[in-house]
Each structure stands twice: as C-alpha cells, then as structure tokens.
Amino acid sequence: MIQRVLDAFVRALGHALLPRVIGMTLLPLLVMTVVALGLGYFFWSGAVEWMRAALASWSVVGWLDGRLQVGWPGGLAALLAPFALVALATPVIVLTSLVLVSTLMTPTLARMVAERRFPALQREGGASLAASIGWSAGSLLVAVVALILSLPLWLIPPLVLLLPPLIWGWLTYRVMSFDALADYASSAERAAVFKAHRWPLLAMGIATGYMGAAPGIVWASGVLFAALFVVLVPLAIWIYTFVFVFSSLWFAHYCLDALVQLRAVQPVPPPAPPPAGALPPADARTSITDVPWRDANRSS
Numbered sequence: 001m002i003q004r005v006l007d008a009f010v011r012a013l014g015h016a017l018l019p020r021v022i023g024m025t026l027l028p029l030l031v032m033t034v035v036a037l038g039l040g041y042f043f044w045s046g047a048v049e050w051m052r053a054a055l056a057s058w059s060v061v062g063w064l065d066g067r068l069q070v071g072w073p074g075g076l077a078a079l080l081a082p083f084a085l086v087a088l089a090t091p092v093i094v095l096t097s098l099v100l101v102s103t104l105m106t107p108t109l110a111r112m113v114a115e116r117r118f119p120a121l122q123r124e125g126g127a128s129l130a131a132s133i134g135w136s137a138g139s140l141l142v143a144v145v146a147l148i149l150s151l152p153l154w155l156i157p158p159l160v161l162l163l164p165p166l167i168w169g170w171l172t173y174r175v176m177s178f179d180a181l182a183d184y185a186s187s188a189e190r191a192a193v194f195k196a197h198r199w200p201l202l203a204m205g206i207a208t209g210y211m212g213a214a215p216g217i218v219w220a221s222g223v224l225f226a227a228l229f230v231v232l233v234p235l236a237i238w239i240y241t242f243v244f245v246f247s248s249l250w251f252a253h254y255c256l257d258a259l260v261q262l263r264a265v266q267p268v269p270p271p272a273p274p275p276a277g278a279l280p281p282a283d284a285r286t287s288i289t290d291v292p293w294r295d296a297n298r299s300s
Helices: 002-016 019-024 026-056 059-068 075-104 106-117 129-155 163-181 187-196 198-218 222-227 229-265 292-299
Strands: none
Touching: 002 019, 002 106, 002 198, 002 229, 019 026, 019 106, 019 229, 026 075, 026 229, 075 106, 075 129, 075 163, 075 229, 106 163, 106 229, 129 163, 163 187, 163 198, 163 229, 187 198, 187 229, 198 229
C-alpha cells in the first residue's frame, strides 16, 4: 500500500508540473482572488476591529495581557486579532478552493491520467453529475459542521495544528476519491475500492490537509498581511489551488490503479441461465429448413 501511495505521489507531481496543468490552476485562482480581494478591501479593517473587541472582552486574553506585558499598541488583543481572523478565514478559502477544483478540474485531470497511464481502462459511468454534486455537498456539510463545532478547541495550541488538517483531509479524501472514480468505476467497484483502500486514501487526504494548511502560515502575519495584502492573498490562493490540483492527480493515479487491480483479480461472473420455459436466443435456434431430412425429401 505504501509503495502504491508513493508511486502515485511521484506520478502526480510529474503531471502537476506540466504547463497544461499549471495553466488550469489560473481559473480558480482568478475567481477566488477577485472574491477575496473584494471582501478584504471592504471588510478587512472592520473585521479586525471586531475580532480585537471580541478578544479584549475575553477574560483569558486580559489575564495573559496582564501577565505577559505585551508591548503592542492595543495590547495582546490587537496583536492576536489579525491572526485569529486569518485562522477563521482559512477554512473558508480552503473549502472553496477544494470545491472549485473538484468541480472544474478533477474530472478532466482524471481523464488525463487515464489516457496517459491506463488507455485501455473502460468507462463504467457509475456516478452521474447529480450524484457527484450530492456526494460533495453532503461531505462538505459534514466538514463545515465539524469545523464549527471544533472552533473552541482551536484555542488550544496542539489541537489547532491537528483538527483543521484532519477535517480538511477527511473531506479531500471523500471528494477526490469519488470524483476520480466517477467516470470509470461502477457503484459496486467504487464501494470495493473505498473499502479496500480506506486507510491509504484517508492518509493521502490528511497529508493534503497539512499541505493546504501551509499557506496560512505564510500570510498570517498581521503587519505583512496589511502591507502586502494584494500580493499575499493571490499567492496563498494559488498555493491552495495547486495543492488541490496535485491532490486530484494523486488520488486519480492511486484510485484508477486500484480499479485496474480490482478488475484484474475480480472473477468474471458466468452468464445467468435463461428462465424456465424461455426459448433460446434466435441465433441459437435451429430452423426447420436447416434440418437435413428436409433437404433429403426435396431431392427425392
């Protein structure tokens, strides 16, 4: 299993660096950059002030401010406000990037992987567009609820490094695996791949979750974020997009290879016997004109 995961990782990295794939990341980047910059331009200052007031009213922050004697204008609450706001905005950006990449790019990337690596793989078309949307929407809803319920735990330093990547990883595993197999696997084959490879796929999703958390560290500095807002936001969004594009290729390589292996070992079921009293197929019946004695009688 580990060898297959690493093999899929290397192959996905090679495909992710293709100019065609790099160009495909520009559309989600453009959409999200326009939205993020617009929201930041109109709401960033007010949101930071709201977060500062919320933190200042929290007794724990006041107690820490008195003990630490932070030499920052506005105290510890003003120092933490941009970081806390970015921590809240990061899941929204990550989830939006994942949905955009999954909807706009994953089917195309899976077909590219199949054409290059598995040209003989037949399409079963086991999942319709409506089923894919419903699967993604249900998984996204569960992830959002988990994020909301876990927000108080993010204030505990070890957990803020564990919970968000775990939730994003679970969501990535669910969405990317389904979309990678949507065109090529039947519903039974997809369920068999999920059952046999659940833990490697989940590990891949968690690894993607940690890779997706890295850009938040880059643009979480309050001073730099305020000064380089126009540069850091598009850069962070592009990194998010590239991470999910890479994960799409990673899951496509692994899942399609697992599907090929499944079909190679899966026994071919015998044809079902015809129901009692049913006539054999037309091509299997013998016509009365083909009976030898008819020809003999004609010749006599």
